[in-house]
Amino acid sequence: MPVLVFDLDDTLYPELSYVHSGFRAVAAFLSPLLDVPAETLAAGMIAEEVTQGRGQVFDNVLRQHGRWSKTLVAACLRAYRQHLPQLALFPDAERCLARFAAWPLYIVTDGHKEVQARKVAALPLAGRVRHAYLTNRYGRHRAKPDPHVFELICRREGVSAAEVIYVGDNVRKDFVGIKPLGFKTVRILRGNYAHLEADAAHEADRSIHSLDEL
Numbered sequence: 001m002p003v004l005v006f007d008l009d010d011t012l013y014p015e016l017s018y019v020h021s022g023f024r025a026v027a028a029f030l031s032p033l034l035d036v037p038a039e040t041l042a043a044g045m046i047a048e049e050v051t052q053g054r055g056q057v058f059d060n061v062l063r064q065h066g067r068w069s070k071t072l073v074a075a076c077l078r079a080y081r082q083h084l085p086q087l088a089l090f091p092d093a094e095r096c097l098a099r100f101a102a103w104p105l106y107i108v109t110d111g112h113k114e115v116q117a118r119k120v121a122a123l124p125l126a127g128r129v130r131h132a133y134l135t136n137r138y139g140r141h142r143a144k145p146d147p148h149v150f151e152l153i154c155r156r157e158g159v160s161a162a163e164v165i166y167v168g169d170n171v172r173k174d175f176v177g178i179k180p181l182g183f184k185t186v187r188i189l190r191g192n193y194a195h196l197e198a199d200a201a202h203e204a205d206r207s208i209h210s211l212d213e214l
Contacts, residue, residue: 003157004100004214005150007168008109008116008132010191012093013123018085019054020046025083026058026076033072034065081115087122096211097128106153107132108166110143110173131156144170145177167214171198179205186214 009015020042027041034041041061048057058076062068089097097105107129109116113136120132133149135142142148154161161182168174168185170193175185179201187204188211208214 001103003104003106003153003159003164005106005108005153005164005166006093006129007166007170007174008107008119009111010169010193011167011188012107013087013089013119015191017087018119019049021085021087022080022083023049023057026079029079030061030076034067036065081112083118085118085122087119089123090211092211094124096214097125100214101128104157105129108135108144108149108153109133110135113137144168144173145175147177147181147183150178150181150183167211168204169193171196171202171204175204176202 006012009018023045024038024042027038027045030036030041031038044061044064045057048060052060058073058080059068062072062076105128107120107125109120109132111134113134116132116134116136120134125132133152135144135146135149138148150161150164150166154164157163161178162184165184165186166174166178167188169188169191171187172193175187179185185204185206187207189207189209
């Protein structure tokens with residue numbers, strides 16, 4: 001039986017929902033310090049992210065309220081990373097996991113290992129996937145495009161690369177490291193990378209707009 005592996009962010013759930021959940025947690029932390037309603041702060045962070053991107057959101061919001069400091073920015077980042085998010089699968093992801101419930105299912109995801117672990121825990125994945133591989137647990141050098149955790153899945157299941165299908169969204173890194181080894185690759189066209197064009201090495205074997213097409 002083939003093995004089906006999924007990326008997490010923007011493949012199984014909308015990553016922006018995690019970002020906004022984190023902003024609400026930071027807003028709740030800052031509200032008593034700035035004497036500003038948490039709802040107002042969260043709305044400001046979301047607006048800042050839309051116009052400027054998320055890289056300087058906490059810095060900019062604190063500056064707007066005259067309270068910027070390196071210590072407070074670090075505290076905001078800590079509150080963001082350590083919050084327990086409220087997340088939900090995409091409807092097509094829910095249907096896909098149900099449809100392939102008899103298959104060996106896995107997740108491979110990059111990023112801060114504690115953050116990614118909280119995302120996995122917040123989603124209804126327990127008992128549905130055999131394991132979620134957080135690449136940073138093996139060292140940052142094992143993040144995609146490194147094929148290390150995919151090889152671990154092959155060994156765990158006793159299958160060849162040709163029997164593993166990987167579904168991801170980021171053509172910059174998701175497929176280029178595993179295609180030469182024979183893994184089958186599927187690109188889902190949504191999220192921040194949907195508009196990107198890629199050369200043959202980086203592009204997946206097949207592209208879809210919904211997991212219903214798998």
